[in-house]
Amino acid sequence: MNIISNCPICEEHSLHVIGKDNIQTQQCINCGYVTAEKFKLNGLKKEEHSEYKTLTDDMKKWVKVENDRIWIPTIMTLPIGMLYPQNIDNLVNHKTEMKWHFADMIEIPEEERKDYPVEGQEDKFYERRIDVDNAKVYETFLEGMAQLNDKLKEKAKSKPTKIKLPKLKKMK
Numbered sequence: 001m002n003i004i005s006n007c008p009i010c011e012e013h014s015l016h017v018i019g020k021d022n023i024q025t026q027q028c029i030n031c032g033y034v035t036a037e038k039f040k041l042n043g044l045k046k047e048e049h050s051e052y053k054t055l056t057d058d059m060k061k062w063v064k065v066e067n068d069r070i071w072i073p074t075i076m077t078l079p080i081g082m083l084y085p086q087n088i089d090n091l092v093n094h095k096t097e098m099k100w101h102f103a104d105m106i107e108i109p110e111e112e113r114k115d116y117p118v119e120g121q122e123d124k125f126y127e128r129r130i131d132v133d134n135a136k137v138y139e140t141f142l143e144g145m146a147q148l149n150d151k152l153k154e155k156a157k158s159k160p161t162k163i164k165l166p167k168l169k170k171m172k
Contacts, residue, residue, distance in 0.1 A: 008066035009033045032074045032085070032100065032141025039070040046070055058087060062098050073098065074141065080151050081105045082130045083144045088137065100144040103135035104151075 007015040010031035017026050027034045038051050046052045046065055055063070055072065062085060064071045073085040081104045088099045105128050108116055113125040138144040 007031060007033070009064055009071055026069075027074065028141075029145060030140075030142055032144075033064060033071040034074045035069045035071045039072075041065070041068045041070065043068075058085075058098075061087075076148070077130075078148070078152075079105060080155060081148070082132075083141075083148055086135075100138040100141050101132070101135040102138065102144050102147050103130045103132045105129070106131045 003017040004013065005015045005017060006013050007028040007030060009028060010033075012028070012030040014030035015026055015028045017024065019025055022037045025034065025036045039049075041049060046063060049070060052060065052063065052070055059072055062073050074083070075085070076083040081102055083100065083102050085098050086101050087096045089095075090097050108125075108127055108129055113127065116126040116129060118124040118126060136147065138147065
């Protein structure tokens with residue numbers, strides 16, 4: 001099943017419902033909130049729900065409850081980078097606010113790779129990392145998605161896909 005509907009969080013017609021039965025995810029492309037079957041409350045308070053208890057403190061602050069479900073902000077990790085929520089201190093109104101960040105995936109210089117060991121694999125080191133120190137900040141998830149889309153288009157232009165066709169045997 002793949003349905004686009006109105007989001008109960010932002011009320012925009014941008015909620016994508018993917019999957020069926022117990023493997024269904026609801027992802028809003030406008031506000032960035034997501035839920036799944038495992039986040040159904042079934043009459044529980046959010047604080048009593050087993051999945052809620054596993055969330056980080058920040059994620060718990062950002063949780064929204066609608067339609068008897070827990071909704072959380074998306075964390076999207078792709079080979080080109082990561083789009084994720086993070087708190088920012090607003091110096092104007094002295095409040096902490098959630099903003100969307102996009103961090104590029106970057107190459108780790110050869111001489112620095114020893115600082116990024118692959119856990120459980122002796123003498124193996126990561127070659128790339130997500131550059132959260134230089135993440136770009138966006139007011140909305142949609143702005144972050146637009147940046148992500150632009151980066152994907154840019155990558156597609158620089159690396160055209162080569163299609164390898166299988167060799168055919170001659171018929172006699």
